[in-house]
Amino acid sequence: MIHLEKIGKTYGSQQALRDVSLSIPPRTCYGLLGPNGAGKSTLMKILAGIVLDYSGAIDVDGQNFGKNLNAIQQRIGYIPQEISLEQTLSARDHLRFFGQIYGLRGSNLQKRVNSILEMVGLAERQKDALTTYSGGMKRRINIGAALLHQPDILIMDEPTVGVDPQSRNYIFDLIRQLKSQGTTILYSSHYMEEIQLLCDELALIDEGQVIESGTISGIRQRHTEPSIYVEARGLKKEQLQSYGAVHSRQSGYVIETGDALSAIQSLSANLQKQGLDVQRLEITQSSLEDIFLELTGSSLRDTA
Numbered sequence: 018m019i020h021l022e023k024i025g026k027t028y029g030s031q032q033a034l035r036d037v038s039l040s041i042p043p044r045t046c047y048g049l050l051g052p053n054g055a056g057k058s059t060l061m062k063i064l065a066g067i068v069l070d071y072s073g074a075i076d077v078d079g080q081n082f083g084k085n086l087n088a089i090q091q092r093i094g095y096i097p098q099e100i101s102l103e104q105t106l107s108a109r110d111h112l113r114f115f116g117q118i119y120g121l122r123g124s125n126l127q128k129r130v131n132s133i134l135e136m137v138g139l140a141e142r143q144k145d146a147l148t149t150y151s152g153g154m155k156r157r158i159n160i161g162a163a164l165l166h167q168p169d170i171l172i173m174d175e176p177t178v179g180v181d182p183q184s185r186n187y188i189f190d191l192i193r194q195l196k197s198q199g200t201t202i203l204y205s206s207h208y209m210e211e212i213q214l215l216c217d218e219l220a221l222i223d224e225g226q227v228i229e230s231g232t233i234s235g236i237r238q239r240h241t242e243p244s245i246y247v248e249a250r251g252l253k254k255e256q257l258q259s260y261g262a263v264h265s266r267q268s269g270y271v272i273e274t275g276d277a278l279s280a281i282q283s284l285s286a287n288l289q290k291q292g293l294d295v296q297r298l299e300i301t302q303s304s305l306e307d308i309f310l311e312l313t314g315s316s317l318r319d320t321a
């Protein structure tokens with residue numbers, strides 16, 4: 018278990034993190050979801066042992082992070098947002114070079130390099146120079162380099178930025194595989210869909226603060242009442258107002274209602290009686306994006 022207690026960090030007068038407290042359970046994928054500039058990278062750099070001047074306390078499996086930094090760092094693999102590769106080398110030589118930095122030698126080094134090349138799906142291209150690789154392939158090698166020393170904690174800072182769909186799927190499969198092998202993964206993104214797909218728990222971060230945390234279903238339960246979405250040809254807003262507050266959305270309406278189940282039953286019967294052609298009628302819940310907007314007043318992504 019990783020515990021962060023009131024972590025704060027300033028860059029000059031810029032407060033990048035304030036009072037961030039989180040508990041990251043072992044063998045889970047934990048998401049940090051927030052817009053650009055929220056403080057996700059800073060938090061990850063602190064946990065990777067790169068940013069050292071912060072306030073607050075961290076412990077990893079009961080060990081004080083600051084006092085046991087060298088030992089804990091050996092358990093951590095960190096994949097920065099920026100891809101950093103020695104481009105003139107082949108993928109194999111690049112991994113060998115990084116393996117040596119991690120202290121791997123001889124047959125152990127060969128074995129780890131082979132296994133990583135298989136894991137990231139680039140064994141066939143291992144002899145090609147990295148300059149010939151696509152952005153997604155470079156990202157996969159970058160991830161592989163962080164796995165050479167078999168870390169049980171993996172920190173991934175927006176690993177799918179600039180990545181093609183095929184490589185993105187490789188990365189997602191790799192994350193699932195590592196998690197099933199017991200790795201704890203900290204994953205940052207400003208894409209709600211990725212966090213929903215991969216993460217067991219998450220923290221919503223905005224302006225350096227954790228504004229919510231927990232499981233996706235727990236967060237949804239705390240912040241939204243189920244509502245009804247209905248789409249029917251010729252249906253007017255006024256016909257729905259007896260069920261609750263009605264808002265237009267896409268080609269239909271969302272009805273906020275206290276008891277969605279009984280309301281949907283009664284609405285279904287009513288629409289049928291009126292002979293309306295119903296295209297969609299379902300119970301819905303707010304997305305993480307809606308909740309983020311509700312809590313912060315701003316959106317997760319630039320709307321440009």
Ligand SMILES: Nc1ncnc2c1ncn2[C@@H]1O[C@H](COP(=O)(O)OP(=O)(O)OP(=O)(O)O)[C@@H](O)[C@H]1O
Pocket residue numbers: 028031032033051052053054055056057058059060098175
């Ligand atoms: N080295 C630095 N010097 C000064 N300010 C910094 C530095 N690094 C980050 N910041 C500032 O700290 C705040 C948090 O930045 P951070 O990179 O941690 O956010 P982020 O959520 O990871 O965003 P992004 O997705 O854009 O990387 C921002 O206001 C950023 O401008």
